Amino acid sequence: MNLSILDLLSGWGVSFMLVLTRVSAMIYAFPFFGSPAIATRVRILITLVISFMLLPMVGVQGLGFDWNLGRLALGIGRELAVGLIIGFGTRFMFEAFSLAGTFAGRQMGFAIAELVDPVTSAPQSMVGQFWALVAILLFLAVDGHHFLIRLLVQNFQIVPLNTGVLQPASGQMLITGSTEMFRLALKLAAPAIILTLMVDVGVGFLSRAMPRLQVFFVALPLKLVVGVFALIVSLQLFQALFSTVYNEFQEYVVTLLATMRG
Secondary structure, three states, X not given: OOOOHHHHHHHHHHHHHHHHHHHHHHHHHOOOOOOOOOOHHXXXXXXXXXXXXXXXXHOOOXXXXXXXXXXXXXXXXXXXXXXXXHXXXXXXXXXXXXXXXXXXXXXXXXXXXXXXXXXXXXXXXXXXXXXXXXXXXXXXXXXXXXXXXXXXXXXXXXXXXXXXXXXXXXXXXXXXXXXXXXXXHHHHHXXXXXXXXXXXXXXXXXXXXXXXXXHHHHHHHHHHHHHHHHHHHHHHHHHHHHHHHHHHHHHHHHHHHHOOOO
């Protein structure tokens, strides 16, 4: 079959649009690459550069040259779904740290001092934002950003262009990721929650023994001091725990990606 230059240009153009769609969706959903703290123009530039770099590797094989508007829209929708699922799959670990901080912060009495998270535009405790920042710093320390960059390349090798299929296994993996996120969050927040609950119980007994005791003036500062101590102890354990969590995170993302292979 002899292909004209116009056919080749059309094939490469379609390939670039599909690559750009998947890469854009992934970067939008990635933990810190998609943060509003990064200027929109910078994110657009990063997306275009990565897409151009990946285009020769992806090529036009298997795409065909008989594209029409309906087929192109379907292909773009498919790549958008694949990119978003991969991107959001990488967020579970970071959301677990943020959620753990929120649990601990509210138990410590920081519910009245919640801030608006610029990433989710939702109220979040100061402890939650702090733990999310710690998770990002640990992620960078173990070269996790290199894993995300490799993922941008390897995902096209595991799920070639225009072949991604949303299967029940993909939904099951997302449910599993959500479950593990809450499990990890409770595990991380457990020391602070348990100690502050013990303070509540102790102050309750004191109030029964000393009816004139000003419970609120005693309980809140005491819970704050005990909670901060628990957070300091927890931070010492984060580094050892993070290596295990990071390895599980890598395996989870690769498995999630494999479930969409057509």
